[in-house]
Amino acid sequence: SVPGTKVELTVSCRNLLDMDTFSKSDPVVVLFVQVSGSSEWKEFGRTEVIDNTLNPDFVRKFVLDYYFEEKQNLRFDVPPRFQSALFVAQDFLGQAFVALGEVIGSQRGRLERPLTGVPGKRCGTILLLAEELSNCRDIVTMQLCANKLDKKDFFGKSDPFLVFYRSNEDGTFTICHKTEVVKNTLNPVWQPFTIPVRALCNGDYDRTVKIDVYDWDRDGSHDFIGEFATSYRELSRAQSQFTVYEVLNPRKKCKKKKYVNSGTVTLLSFSVESEFTFVDYIRGGTQLNFTVAIDFTASNGLPSQPTSLHYASPYQLSAYALALKAVGEIIQDYDSDKLFPAYGFGAKVPPDGKISHQFPLNNNMENPSCVGIEGVLESYLQSLRTVQLYGPTNFAPVINQVAGTAAQVTDGSQYHVLLIITDGVISDMLQTKEAIVTASSLPMSIIIVGVGPAEFEAMEELDGDEVRLSSRGRYAERDIVQFVPFRDYVDDSGNQVLSMARLAKDVLAEIPEQLLSYMKTRDIKPRQADP
Numbered sequence: 001s002v003p004g005t006k007v008e009l010t011v012s013c014r015n016l017l018d019m020d021t022f023s024k025s026d027p028v029v030v031l032f033v034q035v036s037g038s039s040e041w042k043e044f045g046r047t048e049v050i051d052n053t054l055n056p057d058f059v060r061k062f063v064l065d066y067y068f069e070e071k072q073n074l075r076f077d078v079p080p081r082f083q084s085a086l087f088v089a090q091d092f093l094g095q096a097f098v099a100l101g102e103v104i105g106s107q108r109g110r111l112e113r114p115l116t117g118v119p120g121k122r123c124g125t126i127l128l129l130a131e132e133l134s135n136c137r138d139i140v141t142m143q144l145c146a147n148k149l150d151k152k153d154f155f156g157k158s159d160p161f162l163v164f165y166r167s168n169e170d171g172t173f174t175i176c177h178k179t180e181v182v183k184n185t186l187n188p189v190w191q192p193f194t195i196p197v198r199a200l201c202n203g204d205y206d207r208t209v210k211i212d213v214y215d216w217d218r219d220g221s222h223d224f225i226g227e228f229a230t231s232y233r234e235l236s237r238a239q240s241q242f243t244v245y246e247v248l249n250p251r252k253k254c255k256k257k258k259y260v261n262s263g264t265v266t267l268l269s270f271s272v273e274s275e276f277t278f279v280d281y282i283r284g285g286t287q288l289n290f291t292v293a294i295d296f297t298a299s300n301g302l303p304s305q306p307t308s309l310h311y312a313s314p315y316q317l318s319a320y321a322l323a324l325k326a327v328g329e330i331i332q333d334y335d336s337d338k339l340f341p342a343y344g345f346g347a348k349v350p351p352d353g354k355i356s357h358q359f360p361l362n363n364n365m366e367n368p369s370c371v372g373i374e375g376v377l378e379s380y381l382q383s384l385r386t387v388q389l390y391g392p393t394n395f396a397p398v399i400n401q402v403a404g405t406a407a408q409v410t411d412g413s414q415y416h417v418l419l420i421i422t423d424g425v426i427s428d429m430l431q432t433k434e435a436i437v438t439a440s441s442l443p444m445s446i447i448i449v450g451v452g453p454a455e456f457e458a459m460e461e462l463d464g465d466e467v468r469l470s471s472r473g474r475y476a477e478r479d480i481v482q483f484v485p486f487r488d489y490v491d492d493s494g495n496q497v498l499s500m501a502r503l504a505k506d507v508l509a510e511i512p513e514q515l516l517s518y519m520k521t522r523d524i525k526p527r528q529a530d531p
Contacts, residue, residue: 005279007066007104008131011047013078013115015124016054017093024052027078027093029126031062034073037499041075054124064100066132068278069508071330072100076126078115094123101333103130109283132279139275140200142235142267143192144179149247149263151186152215152223159216160188160225162265166201167208176200181216186263196275197232205233213247213265225249226262238270276526278512281519284526287414288334289405292376293398294320294361295422296383297346297391300452303384309423309452310384319451321377323421323486323503327449328373330504331417339369342376343398347387355390357397359383392427395420399435399446406442412524415515416444424454433471436462440469440476445514447507448483459483478517482510 011029018024028049032041047058066072078093094115103111109130115123144162152158161181165173176199182188201207209230215223226247237243246261253259282288301308303318312318317325332338345357360368361379363386370376399418406416426432436446448463450456462469463483469476489503519525 005066005132005277007064007100007279009062009064009103010058010129010131011062011076012055012057012127012129013124014055014112014127015122016056016078016115017118017121017123018054024054025093026051027053027056029058030077030079032075032077033064034075036070036072037502044074066100066104066279067505068101068512069330069505071333071504074098074100076128078123078126092117094118094126096126098128099333100130101330103128104279105282105334105336107285109279130279130283132277137274137277138197138272139194140197140232140235140270140272141192141194142238142270143190144265144267145187145189146213146247146263146265147187149186149188149213149215150225150249152225156184157186158223158225159183160185161214161216161222162190163212163214164195164200165210165212166199167210173210189268192269197272201232205236206231209235211245211265213263226252228265235267235270236272238267243267276516276519278515280526281412281515282334284528286412286515286526287336288331289414289416290328290331290335290340291398291402291416291418292324292328292340292342292361293358293395293418293420294324294342294344294380295346295393295420296344296387296389297393297423297425298389299391299393299425300389300423303389310389312381319486319490320421321380322490323449323451324376324380324419325373326489326503327419327447327507328376330508331419332373338372340373340376341368342370342379343368343401344380344383344387345395345398346389346391346393347383348390349387353388357394358401359387393422393425394428394431395422395426396428396431396435399432399439402444403435403439403442406439406444410443410522412443412519412522413527414443415518416442417447417511418444419447419449421449421451422459423452424450424456424459426458429458430471432462433469436469436481437471437474437476440478440480443515443518444480445511446481447511448481449486449507450483451486453487456483456485459485478514478521479510480514482507482514 016025016027026049028047030046031044033044034041045062047060050056075097077095095117096113096115111128112125114125149158149160159181162179164177166176167173177195179190212227213225215225226249228245228247245265247263249262300310303310309319342361343358344361349356349359361383362370370379402416402418448459450459462481464479484506491498
């Protein structure tokens with residue numbers, strides 16, 4: 001996979017505690033990163049020391065790999081100046097805890113946090129600025145052709161294709177692109193193709209790019225015609241002139257005195273454009289709005305029975321609550337108002353026992369929003385006590401409801417994520433497919449978390465990773481559904497999440513791509529953050 005997004009953090013502090021009697025403090029900031037899935041903190045690095053100031057702007061930056069789908073906890077310590085790694089606790093100037101996603105998710109990528117940790121004293125604040133490193137933003141489009149390649153096939157000519165490799169730090173090569181095969185010719189012209197610069201050279205313009213030329217064979221034993229090497233920098237010169245490479249076959253070169261080459265490859269065109277990233281849109285002010293829908297159908301089992309998926313013991317959250325918490329805690333960093341509309345479906349609702357497929361968990365039709373994931377959990381537990389689990393299991397009403405909201409603002413400033421938690425026994429498959437196909441042209445994504453032991457074939461079909469979802473001959477414009485079975489992430493007893501981090505990662509991994517695909521098809525550029 002393409003190396004992760006690199007984010008550069010710039011650190012400043014304001015109004016630090018004044019510890020020195022004779023001059024102001026000499027601050028430094030030490031960054032610790034929490035090891036994923038544990039409570040251990042590792043020192044990541046430290047800024048330079050700035051003498052004699054309570055308002056330092058540090059020059060040395062922290063460059064971190066950023067993953068949207070993981071909660072990356074950071075801790076900033078501000079010890080005073082110290083001679084060794086050991087500093088005296090009483091001189092401590094404060095610390096701050098923050099998730100990297102919170103910095104990126106805050107306006108213009110700037111976040112100010114109070115420093116705490118010195119009892120009874122105001123410790124000032126720490127200011128963080130997150131910027132995505134830009135060397136890896138570009139996407140290249142190029143086209144190549146070849147002339148007079150060696151004939152490899154006994155009958156007819158060769159069927160040539162190219163394989164591109166980027167070189168790694170350790171001298172090994174990683175495949176990064178294959179062209180299509182052009183049949184029966186020694187002078188093929190390949191289709192133009194696009195590739196991210198970082199896939200081609202990981203942002204290092206002088207790194208070797210190796211290209212092999214093969215003759216395609218049906219049985220997979222493709223014949224090697226020859227190879228040549230170049231670099232991103234060399235390829236990019238082709239913007240002004242054709243570049244011709246000799247294709248060489250080392251074995252032939254050794255054997256034959258008169259060997260010149262096995263043909264030539266010409267770079268016909270090469271262009272670069274900047275690719276916008278998920279971070280660009282979030283920093284440009286795109287808001288993620290998160291809606292929750294929970295399955296209250298009878299197939300889940302009576303909530304009072306330990307076998308029920310809704311059963312919560314005094315010691316243990318239910319499968320539904322666990323799934324909600326795990327996913328919600330990541331996404332809430334990106335939802336600025338932290339207000340989550342939350343619905344239930346498939347229950348008989350008081351006072352008149354009508355079946356509803358979109359009743360607000362907080363019982364407030366006018367305003368179904370709960371405050372924070374904690375608020376959603378509270379309302380969910382409250383609803384379990386007041387409604388009667390029933391059926392059928394209809395997804396379409398709540399999908400259409402979120403789609404209706406998403407359709408109101410389509411300029412890219414709002415993006416909706418609907419989380420459906422279900423036991424997977426769906427009754428309105430046709431209506432749901434229709435609803436998803438319609439929603440696929442709107443700024444929204446749907447995450448389905450399947451709890452319990454079902455097979456979930458229907459959910460896999462809705463996911464559309466293998467086969468693009470269609471309804472009555474209409475195909476989904478983009479893939480907007482991500483399905484994960486919760487049981488893959490829990491221990492055998494079903495009441496301990498083995499890895500919250502892995503669950504959240506798999507659930508959220510597709511959201512950035514889905515948001516980008518919406519923006520791209522609508523040609524929406526990120527709003528420029530004010531400088």
